[in-house]
Amino acid sequence: MQFDWDDANILHLARHGITPGEAEEAIRxxxxxxxxxxxxxxxxxxxxxxxxxxxxxxxxxxxxDGQIRAITGWDATRFERLAYLEAISDWS
Structure with missing residues (x-):
């Protein structure tokens, strides 16, 4: 899994307090x-x-081109967190 990083998306995520490493971890x-x-x-x-x-x-x-590019991100809202937890509980 390859990621596409440049100054534009790194700085945009940084404005939301997210590092490229965190974005990659969340996806991986x-x-x-x-x-x-x-x-x-x-x-x-x-x-x-x-x-x-x-x-x-x-x-x-x-x-x-086969690379994942994070456009933006934020801390998950309550609704997003609940949807995530529900989805991963279905995997078990």
Whole structure:
């Protein structure tokens, strides 16, 4: 799983208090897709995942040339956290 990072998305996530490492952890740890929509011809996913220390974050991602690019992110809302927990409990 490859990620696409540059100054633009690193700085945008930083404004929301999220590091690239946290974004990658949340996705690699088994994120849950809550929504998919097409914007400017790209499929954007709203994903919720958990970091190694248990921080639950929501990310908007796109697949560009086989790489995952995090567009933005934030601490998961109560609704997003509950949807994530419900989805992962279904995996068990």
């Amino acid at each position: 740890n088994g994120s849950v897709i809550l929504e998919s929509q097409t914007v400017n011809g790209e499929q954007r996913l709203t994903e919720v995942g958990e970091t190694a220390i248990g921080r639950t974050i929501t990310l908007i991602t796109v697949d560009r």
